[in-house]
Amino acid sequence: xxxxxxxxxxxxxxxxxxxxxxxxxxxxxxxxxxxxxxxxxxxxxxxxxxxxxxxxxxxxxxxxxxxxxxxxxxxxxxxxxxxxxxxxxxxxxxxxxxxxxxxxxxxxxxxxxxxxxxxxxxxxxxxxxxxxxxxxxxxxxxxxxxxxxxxxxxxxxxxxxxxxxxxxxxxxxxxxxxxxxxxxxxxxxxxxxxxxxxxxxxxxxxxxxxxxxxxxxxxxxxxxxxxxxxxxxxxxxxxxxxxxxxxxxxxxxxxxxxxxxxxxxxxxxxxxxxxxxxxx
Amino acid sequence: xxxxxxxxxxxxxxxxxxxxxxxxxxxxxxxxxxxxxxxxxxxxxxxxxxxxxxxxxxxxxxxxxxxxxxxxxxxxxxxxxxxxxxxxxxxxxxxxxxxxxxxxxxxxxxxxxxxxxxxxxxxxxxxxxxxxxxxxxxxxxxxxxxxxxxxxxxxxxxxxxxxxxxxxxxxxxxxxxxxxxxxxxxxxxxxxxxxxxxxxxxxxxxxxxxxxxxxxxxxxxxxxxxxxxxxxxxxxxxxxxxxxxxxxxxxxxxxxxxxxxxxxxxxxxxxxxxxxxxxxxxxxxxxxxxxxxxx
Numbered sequence: 059x060x061x062x063x064x065x066x067x068x069x070x071x072x073x074x075x076x077x078x079x080x081x082x083x084x085x086x087x088x089x090x091x092x093x094x095x096x097x098x099x100x101x102x103x104x105x106x107x108x109x110x111x112x113x114x115x116x117x118x119x120x121x122x123x124x125x126x127x128x129x130x131x132x133x134x135x136x137x138x139x140x141x142x143x144x145x146x147x148x149x150x151x152x153x154x155x156x157x158x159x160x161x162x163x164x165x166x167x168x169x170x171x172x173x174x175x176x177x178x179x180x181x182x183x184x185x186x187x188x189x190x191x192x193x194x195x196x197x198x199x200x201x202x203x204x205x206x207x208x209x210x211x212x213x214x215x216x217x218x219x220x221x222x223x224x225x226x227x228x229x230x231x232x233x234x235x236x237x238x239x240x241x242x243x244x245x246x247x248x249x250x251x252x253x254x255x256x257x258x259x260x261x262x263x264x265x266x267x268x269x270x271x272x273x274x275x276x277x278x279x280x281x282x283x284x285x286x287x288x289x290x291x292x293x294x295x296x297x298x299x300x301x302x303x304x305x306x307x308x309x310x311x312x313x314x315x316x317x318x319x320x321x322x323x324x325x326x327x328x329x330x331x332x333x334x335x336x337x338x
Numbered sequence: 339x340x341x342x343x344x345x346x347x348x349x350x351x352x353x354x355x356x357x358x359x360x361x362x363x364x365x366x367x368x369x370x371x372x373x374x375x376x377x378x379x380x381x382x383x384x385x386x387x388x389x390x391x392x393x394x395x396x397x398x399x400x401x402x403x404x405x406x407x408x409x410x411x412x413x414x415x416x417x418x419x420x421x422x423x424x425x426x427x428x429x430x431x432x433x434x435x436x437x438x439x440x441x442x443x444x445x446x447x448x449x450x451x452x453x454x455x456x457x458x459x460x461x462x463x464x465x466x467x468x469x470x471x472x473x474x475x476x477x478x479x480x481x482x483x484x485x486x487x488x489x490x491x492x493x494x495x496x497x498x499x500x501x502x503x504x505x506x507x508x509x510x511x512x513x514x515x516x517x518x519x520x521x522x523x524x525x526x527x528x529x530x531x532x533x534x535x536x537x538x539x540x541x542x543x544x545x546x547x548x549x550x551x552x553x554x555x556x557x558x559x560x561x562x563x564x565x566x567x568x569x570x571x572x573x574x575x576x577x578x579x580x581x582x583x584x585x586x587x588x589x590x591x592x593x594x595x596x597x598x599x600x601x602x603x604x605x606x607x608x609x610x611x612x613x614x615x616x617x618x619x620x621x622x623x624x625x626x627x628x629x630x631x632x633x
Binding site: 191 | 344345346348349351352354359366367370380427433435436441444445446447448450451452454455456458459461467470476477502509510513533558564565569590593594599602603606607609610614617
């Protein structure tokens, strides 16, 4: 038998390492909350303490007086809802085609889908900007929302994996009975992959909520700014007002953190699918 | 027979992707390729200039080389370090330990946070006087560096921030490790193997496909570092002393600050070629060390 004392030692050692590691992971977040609740005077006293002596909830009120965070929030929400809905349905539609319909050129076209994942984003960013500028759509939400109506490689790939799990015999049978692919898609296939749709929704929420590059490039009027862009401007205005900056950051990160704690399962599912690229 | 209609249905279903591919990928790629040989500046001019942009880049533009150096530096450190960190964390977690779910949540949480909120958080953590890191170091009597304000420490600062979110790929490793057959370990124990031997002879070889996938995708991703550098450098342009002037940031400045779009598009093609070559090298080398089950 394996030496059980040595086993116990390794277990304990393992656990200690994990705990030390997780302290390093979690400390920045507690520090952010702590700073967000401190007064500037206390921050500059430079003491290493996580618990504020004098808790200032007012920081969270005052930031709304400095920057129109409410407007940013509404703007971001509008874009987010549109992009998430488009992402879920359009990509599911495309993915069903790649997974469950036998058409000529399917394999070749799917290689094209995958290869677009390899393209550095900036190579198409500049020409896309030119296109949207020519169309007079700079300083509107169109450049941020429209592309999501044409599918994205990662989501197509992810949903295709799930549609492959829908038994082909079911689809064949429905086809025999005269159902067309639209009916099969909406009534049979889509309901069967609900968890995957949820995963895509969460990933796209995370992506669009945190998108900084798009708004930075396309939005000029402050009344159109999103939270990410607003936070960057807020940083410029309040330079080293760390309590305000951390309060603002915390508000912006909060929806993602809440979502994570409620739907961790779906985050994990999405990440694991990502690793299955060698599977055909 | 209904099968005749399958082709038509197929194209209808993937139609949105075809339109997007033509309009948002292929079209722009062609425009960019042609544009890289012109002096295009969005408003007035688009004259053919031959290889002038490429020549300027390689022969006369020091900032181009600076940005390439900075990017290679970042990739060379952040990719191996985050990969090792993710393997280490998942190895520690791949045991019957109490509170496994809690640990997984804690290590994964930083990886899903992104955007300006995270950059501001790290700017505070790295702040020379009030930041968590230097105040923590001060407990041990260490006078921490100026991090983002010191050209020597700015890139390591960003690498440290990347390490914080290494837990993202941990999930992949963990899933792969849990898929390794228990009988392999049992046989090794019977033969008197130590834990270290089992890690290097069994666990590590079994997860090499994931390591490979992780390295390929994170290399491509790290080459494109932009937002962090834009937000976290004081002038949004790579300060201090251009130490945070990464490739994409320089391209951004060329394209959207000085509107030298032809030049920026030429830069984007060079980046594409570099990334492509590195990916091919990665795949070539993979045969030597990536172990696929059934080989």
